[in-house]
Amino acid sequence: MNSSLIVIYAAPLVVTMYWYLRRHFRMENHSRAVHFEAKEAGLLEPASIHPVIDPVRCLGCGACVRACPEYPQHTVLGLIDNKAHLVAPTECIGHSACKSACPVDAITLVFGTETRGIDLPVLNPNFETNVPGVFIAGELGGMGLIRNALTQGVQAMQAIAKKGNRAPGKRLDVLIVGAGPAGMGAALTAKSLNLNYRCIEQESLGGCVYKYPRGKLVMTAPVELPLVGKFHFRQTSKEALLGVWTEIMKQQELLIQCNERIEAVEKEGDGFIVRTTKDVYQASNVLLAIGRRGTPRKLAVPGEELPKVVYRLIDPDQYIGQEVLVVGGGDSALEAAASIAEVSGTQVTLSYRGDAFGRAKPKNRQRVAAAADRGNLRLLLSSNVSHIHDDLVILEQGGKKVEIRNKAVIVSAGGVLPNEFLNKVGIRVETKYGTA
Numbered sequence: 001m002n003s004s005l006i007v008i009y010a011a012p013l014v015v016t017m018y019w020y021l022r023r024h025f026r027m028e029n030h031s032r033a034v035h036f037e038a039k040e041a042g043l044l045e046p047a048s049i050h051p052v053i054d055p056v057r058c059l060g061c062g063a064c065v066r067a068c069p070e071y072p073q074h075t076v077l078g079l080i081d082n083k084a085h086l087v088a089p090t091e092c093i094g095h096s097a098c099k100s101a102c103p104v105d106a107i108t109l110v111f112g113t114e115t116r117g118i119d120l121p122v123l124n125p126n127f128e129t130n131v132p133g134v135f136i137a138g139e140l141g142g143m144g145l146i147r148n149a150l151t152q153g154v155q156a157m158q159a160i161a162k163k164g165n166r167a168p169g170k171r172l173d174v175l176i177v178g179a180g181p182a183g184m185g186a187a188l189t190a191k192s193l194n195l196n197y198r199c200i201e202q203e204s205l206g207g208c209v210y211k212y213p214r215g216k217l218v219m220t221a222p223v224e225l226p227l228v229g230k231f232h233f234r235q236t237s238k239e240a241l242l243g244v245w246t247e248i249m250k251q252q253e254l255l256i257q258c259n260e261r262i263e264a265v266e267k268e269g270d271g272f273i274v275r276t277t278k279d280v281y282q283a284s285n286v287l288l289a290i291g292r293r294g295t296p297r298k299l300a301v302p303g304e305e306l307p308k309v310v311y312r313l314i315d316p317d318q319y320i321g322q323e324v325l326v327v328g329g330g331d332s333a334l335e336a337a338a339s340i341a342e343v344s345g346t347q348v349t350l351s352y353r354g355d356a357f358g359r360a361k362p363k364n365r366q367r368v369a370a371a372a373d374r375g376n377l378r379l380l381l382s383s384n385v386s387h388i389h390d391d392l393v394i395l396e397q398g399g400k401k402v403e404i405r406n407k408a409v410i411v412s413a414g415g416v417l418p419n420e421f422l423n424k425v426g427i428r429v430e431t432k433y434g435t436a
Helices: 003-040 063-067 097-101 146-163 181-192 238-252 331-341 362-374 419-425
Strands: 050-053 077-080 083-086 107-110 118-121 134-136 172-177 197-201 223-225 229-231 256-258 262-268 271-276 280-288 323-327 347-352 377-381 383-388 392-397 400-405 408-411 429-432
Touching (some): 097 107, 146 181, 146 223, 146 280, 181 238, 323 331, 331 347, 331 362, 362 377
Antiparallel strands (some): 118 429, 223 229, 392 400
């Protein structure tokens, strides 16, 4: 082969290698920069389920980086030293697409970290608890993302149907508790499989979504739902999403009863007796899709029982002209503080015990920063509320007492597991420290 032919055949290969290496080095440099910024800001604690990469197995192919639904708008996963890394942990919201995309199974999805544990019910791969016949799907099991919760509701109901213990007589095949994303997915699946089911919800259709502030944007990803087909919303408002769900409930004639709260689950033979505020049900299986937000985490300080203290924001406009304290460092706290600060005449103080908003999304951190720059939002990091009075709140920051005038307090410190209820049912709970 003469030299001219070698050039002809080698040139495309050289160009391809140059393009690949240039792109690879650019990705590595960007990944290092993103990780450095996250480390400097103290934003290293993932909010929910997240990937852990085995460096021995990882090929550094970047498939997980590109598979993340947040990419390229946000760099959650990146390449450093030819290995995949979770470079921006707080931006990971648990899509889980990275694990499926990895060609060598180098990714494990885990809850919690070595420094911050999370309490979760113990479930088998079919979402069944240690109490046979009691299943959990959605936020209560650690899956707060709407798409994941919908999918879990579908999968849990499919697992219940496969058990094959169809209920005799008037007994239900399954009672679904909760009409949020997981409950909606489960109800649609139950009807599609001709199961004898009922769904109860202690408040209104939508569950945790119903509790979001008015106008809050809800981010979802496509999911295939029985009887409905592809459910595809990338960005919509709370009101629009609830409107679609209401229409689906009417069209499909789903058996959902709102304003009915569960009180007890008792074993009876090969099924259960479920007592609610309105009725008593017999069911072969129970699916708990009740979420965690129904039991807010409290501050346990004097004055917290005052009527001005609430645990979620419904309408920012109700605080027009008021001095408001928001407590918390997660997305709900930042969304509440920023939304109220955008209302004319309000003055907001945001108190958080940490030194950085490590659990909040970048968009919410940006909104808070913009409100602080405008002067109608005051940040008190590394602070704790010590006493709530009728017209003021006393906080502690750096060993010093801080007093602020105040007419309303919104505590957005997250929710806790309904441990008393779970214990009565017999469901085992574990604290996850970076484990699956």
